[in-house]
Amino acid sequence: MHALVLAAKGITSHIAPMDLMTRGGLDVIALLVLVGWLYRRRPSAPAMPLVLAALNVGLFAAMSTIGAGKFPAGVGFGLFGILSLVRLRSAAFTLRDVAYTFVTLVIALCTGLPHRQMWLVTVLDAVVLLAVLLVDDPKSYEPPTRTVKLTLDRIYPEPALVAHDVALRFGQAPLSVVVDEVDYVRETTRVSARYPAVPGEPATAQDAEPREQVTAA
Numbered sequence: 001m002h003a004l005v006l007a008a009k010g011i012t013s014h015i016a017p018m019d020l021m022t023r024g025g026l027d028v029i030a031l032l033v034l035v036g037w038l039y040r041r042r043p044s045a046p047a048m049p050l051v052l053a054a055l056n057v058g059l060f061a062a063m064s065t066i067g068a069g070k071f072p073a074g075v076g077f078g079l080f081g082i083l084s085l086v087r088l089r090s091a092a093f094t095l096r097d098v099a100y101t102f103v104t105l106v107i108a109l110c111t112g113l114p115h116r117q118m119w120l121v122t123v124l125d126a127v128v129l130l131a132v133l134l135v136d137d138p139k140s141y142e143p144p145t146r147t148v149k150l151t152l153d154r155i156y157p158e159p160a161l162v163a164h165d166v167a168l169r170f171g172q173a174p175l176s177v178v179v180d181e182v183d184y185v186r187e188t189t190r191v192s193a194r195y196p197a198v199p200g201e202p203a204t205a206q207d208a209e210p211r212e213q214v215t216a217a
Contacts, residue, residue, distance in 0.1 A: 019114055020064060023121070027060050027111040030125045034107065034132065039100050042138040048097050056104045063112025096136070103128055145175060146197045152189045155182060166193050 035052050110124050150170065156162050159179065167173040174193035181190040 022118060023111045030107045031056050033129055038132050052100060052104045056108045059105055059108035060112040067114040103132055145194050148193045148195060150191050150193060155187055155189055162191055
């Protein structure tokens with residue numbers, strides 16, 4: 001009786017090979033568009049394409065396996081609990097990378113659920129990719145920059161003097177200077193100066209933590 005009810009709803013206890021191949025092909029196409037084209041339109045962390053592809057393929061496989069068998073609801077909640085543990089801890093990963101990670105997981109969820117109308121899944125994937133295409137405009141980003149942290153051996157009465165002193169000590173005028181800390185005991189000032197990225201050098205995004213430290217005494 002239970003099998004008849006599932007059959008009436010279009011749900012079976014196994015995965016049809018053709019359905020799995022169709023959904024898998026759609027997921028691969030969406031992943032290639034997202035990572036191979038949209039994400040690579042501007043320089044980013046070299047490891048991120050691998051991270052995005054691994055998350056997408058892994059989640060697609062998990063959703064396909066769960067949808068094929070009689071798994072309790074707790075398995076689904078456990079899956080989302082595991083996904084909540086995934087964090088981008090590296091300083092090279094930016095808010096843009098987090099957004100692409102979220103979109104990658106959404107695509108895997110949409111295409112990973114079996115026994116869904118393919119036209120609806122295709123439309124949802126297309127809408128997500130179109131939204132990323134329209135919002136993530138590479139022309140709106142500034143050229144790649146790198147951040148240098150400096151510890152200066154004095155305290156400045158005026159903020160404008162900091163950039164001038166950094167340019168003299170470091171030998172190059174910075175694009176911007178941010179005062180991170182003023183130590184009145186040691187009479188030092190810690191600043192973060194932003195410079196244009198040298199060709200061939202890994203760029204540091206503005207919302208990432210500085211990775212290079214230089215001390216000027």
